[in-house]
Amino acid sequence: ELGAVKITDQMKAMLKTQILSQSTRRDEIAFRGELEYDNQQFRTVASIVPGIIASMTVRKGDSVEQGQILAVIESAELSHLALELRKLVAELELAQKKLAREELLHEKKVGAMQTVQEARASRDLKALEIKCSKEQLTMFGLSGKEIAAITAGRGEASQKGQLRIISPIQGRIVNVHVNIGSAISEQQAILDIVNIKQLRAVGQISESDIATVITELKKGNLSGFIKTQAFPDMLYPVKAVSADAGIKPTTRTLEIQLEVKNSDELLRPGMFIEGTLQIGKSQQRPVLPASALLEDEGNSFVFVKHNDSMYIRRDITLESRHGDTIVVGSGIDEGAEVVIEGAFLLKSDILRGKMGAGCAH
CATH class of the missing domain: 2.40.50.100 (RNA polymerase II/Efflux pump adaptor protein, barrel-sandwich hybrid domain)
Structure with missing residues (x-):
């Protein structure tokens, strides 16, 4: 039978198989883009x-x-303000002493009440000037501790x-x-x-996918994964947060903004990315590693184990392909044992049969 391959023990040792099973997956939209700084960081x-x-x-x-x-x-301006504060503190001390003396004289019926009021007003004015001086120093970036040190006659660095x-x-x-x-x-x-622990990704969405992406974005649950050329084996989760108001006329794409967690700080702004956005609800789908897939004259096929020494070619249709994983549409049933490594050896035998060299039986 053309499409059936009988294998030797030596070939068997070079093959690896996997049972076709259901896996929970969601529809996905692929995109490309670039990493940028998050301006909020x-x-x-x-x-x-x-x-x-x-x-x-x-x-x-x-x-x-x-x-x-x-x-x-x-x-020099900061030094002047610090010295001005020290001067005001000294003047306040004198004003307080003068007020205390005038109050004592007034109690002894020696001084006038007007003199006490003038001394109190002078003290209050100095206190207000000190408050304003401290506020200026705060605006210049000095901490409360540094200002307190200047007030107490310390804080040499600030006074300089x-x-x-x-x-x-x-x-x-x-x-x-x-x-x-x-x-x-x-x-x-x-x-x-x-802070590069959180970045932004700018993704380019093709015009045919715009309606789906905008609909999911409005629901607030549009997320996915990205990878980079620098770290092709690492997937980073992303969440879409906004989309541009219009599409780019030259590329017919819509730019979307995505949050990227970068806690290990391996990613850098400017890196090109490839990613997928997950759409809709999770569904059970038959999946295989992409290494199982072969092609011949435009047809996709895999090899399925018939018995310990016989493997059969089965043409399949693909529902979708996501990186190193394929979702099988039809052609084989769940539970089939599929060759996922070494399938090219079996394909070579099939091709020889097509050319009249005979098929291994």
Whole structure:
């Protein structure tokens, strides 16, 4: 019978089979795209005072923790504000002493009430000026602890105008805009930090799949997986979060935005991706490894075990193909034992039979 192959013990040792069984799967839509930074995880760290970059503790590519010192700025303006606060604190102490003295004189019927009121107003004014001074220092990035140190006559670094630049998030340094010794202005960018543990993927959806994708996206449960050329054996889960308002006229595709968890930080923005989106409800489907599939003159087929020494060719139809897995549409029944490794040996025997060399029996 053309399509039947009788095997030797040597060939048998080179074959591997698998029972065709049902697997829970969902319909899938394939797409390609590219990884990008998530702008919600991106921070530009800028100077809030003019000054000079006195030191930097990080370089481009470094990992940083939230609260880590990134740089130190020496600012004459900050130094002036710190010294002004110390001056106001000293003046408040004098105003409080004067008020206490005037109140004592008034109790002894020596001083006038108006003098007490003037001393109290002077004290309250100094207290208000100190409050405003502290608020200015807070706006310049000093912590409550640092301001308290200045108030108490400590905090030498702050009084010298040294401002520590602190990382607002955990992440990696992706851009450094200044060097040690650079003169910077207020609000000038110093460096950029991004947390790459969460990225965005931009996927291109073909026009024929747009209606399905938009419908599933509105339901809020459109998810799938992606892989990259750099790590082809690793699948990363993704969740679709939005779609563009229009399609690209040149490619006739719709861009969708997907969240990508990157906890191991192996993925990098700019990597090209291939992915699938899972659509609809899960269903039982007959699946096989793609290695079982063979083709001949445009027909897809597999080899099914007939007995210990005989294998039969069975033409099949494919419902879909997903990476290294195929979903069988028809041609073989559940429970069939299918060759998944070494099938090319059996195909070679079939081809020889077609060319008149005879079929192995």
